[in-house]
Amino acid sequence: MKIFLIAGARPNFMKIAPIARAFDKHSKEISYKIIHTGQHYDPNMSDIFFQELNIRQPDYHLGAGGGTHAQQTAKIMTGFEEICQTDRPDLVMVVGDVNSTLACSIVAKKMQIKVAHVEAGLRSFDLSMPEEINRMVTDAISDIFFITEEQGMTNLLKEGKSKKQLHFVGHVMIDNLFFQLKKLEQMDTTIFPTNSFKQKHSKYGVVTLHRPSNVDNKPTLESIFSTLSTISESLPLIFPIHPRTRKNMKEFNIEPSKNIKLIEPLSYMEFLNLWKDAALALTDSGGLQEETTALGIPCLTIRENTERSIAIT
Numbered sequence: 001m002k003i004f005l006i007a008g009a010r011p012n013f014m015k016i017a018p019i020a021r022a023f024d025k026h027s028k029e030i031s032y033k034i035i036h037t038g039q040h041y042d043p044n045m046s047d048i049f050f051q052e053l054n055i056r057q058p059d060y061h062l063g064a065g066g067g068t069h070a071q072q073t074a075k076i077m078t079g080f081e082e083i084c085q086t087d088r089p090d091l092v093m094v095v096g097d098v099n100s101t102l103a104c105s106i107v108a109k110k111m112q113i114k115v116a117h118v119e120a121g122l123r124s125f126d127l128s129m130p131e132e133i134n135r136m137v138t139d140a141i142s143d144i145f146f147i148t149e150e151q152g153m154t155n156l157l158k159e160g161k162s163k164k165q166l167h168f169v170g171h172v173m174i175d176n177l178f179f180q181l182k183k184l185e186q187m188d189t190t191i192f193p194t195n196s197f198k199q200k201h202s203k204y205g206v207v208t209l210h211r212p213s214n215v216d217n218k219p220t221l222e223s224i225f226s227t228l229s230t231i232s233e234s235l236p237l238i239f240p241i242h243p244r245t246r247k248n249m250k251e252f253n254i255e256p257s258k259n260i261k262l263i264e265p266l267s268y269m270e271f272l273n274l275w276k277d278a279a280l281a282l283t284d285s286g287g288l289q290e291e292t293t294a295l296g297i298p299c300l301t302i303r304e305n306t307e308r309s310i311a312i313t
């Protein structure tokens with residue numbers, strides 16, 4: 001069977017790594033190609049993850065880049081359709097809920113190629129969130145559903161999916177977390193520049209923020225920074241900052257207070273080394289909610305809702 005494995009944005013890379021490892025173990029039955037849509041393109045948002053997570057170089061790179069949602073989605077769809085026309089797979093496997101997930105599943109389905117969705121069935125029921133739209137559309141047309149938590153099963157059954165299509169398999173991202181954690185234990189972590197911050201502060205918090213609902217609006221972002229500033233008086237904070245958030249802080253003239261250390265986005269291993277020993281994670285990320293839950297690190301989710309109910313229960 002020939003499978004196309006799709007990845008485009010940072011949160012996809014840690015999900016495809018363990019899938020590719022599993023495919024490699026079944027190379028007689030499965031041949032696969034990795035398609036990088038290019039949704040994320042900065043080396044520290046993409047290349048470094050391929051290196052550290054030992055993902056082989058993509059077989060195709062669509063170079064989609066940024067732009068509005070429609071521009072980005074359209075570029076991915078056009079590029080991906082061309083590839084499927086000349087090198088048709090039996091199955092397209094998409095992960096998560098980013099624009100690349102949506103774009104490639106629509107193209108595949110319209111070409112009558114089967115679609116498998118990994119991390120299917122999650123719902124925030126908040127349609128102001130672009131990822132919720134991506135999740136709903138992808139699940140509406142997928143053929144095979146790989147589900148990370150029980151709520152995902154419940155949601156998909158309610159939406160009329162047949163039990164035969166649903167596979168409650170746990171979370172590849174958490175498999176990857178434990179795999180990398182073992183590797184981290186063997187590494188010399190003093191090579192990480194953030195090690196000095198860890199040495200200096202026996203207790204600290206880690207922040208990440210990038211949701212449009214938190215960072216695209218000036219009063220909201222100002223108010224979040226004001227709260228972070230208060231927290232940082234008793235708990236120093238370190239904040240690897242997403243390109244979207246950095247751009248908006250500049251535009252809105254927001255300066256962090258002195259106990260909030262802003263740094264560039266980190267590689268998987270350096271970030272893991274930082275948050276696994278944090279007293280608290282403050283985040284609007286989907287993945288980090290689940291990863292901190294898996295390691296028992298308290299996580300304060302800066303959102304009005306979450307599609308990942310397992311992080312609460």
Ligand code: UD1
Pocket residue numbers: 009010011039040041042043045046065066067097098099100130131210242243244285286
């Ligand atoms: C995307 C995903 C989101 C995921 C997040 C993780 C969608 C709808 N959103 O949001 O679910 O949690 O990735 O990071 O797919 N940019 C760069 N360099 C990069 C990547 C982005 O400068 O490598 C800039 C873009 O040009 C754009 C902004 O950051 O201005 C946003 O990028 P985009 O891919 O549109 O969405 P994210 O906010 O990253």
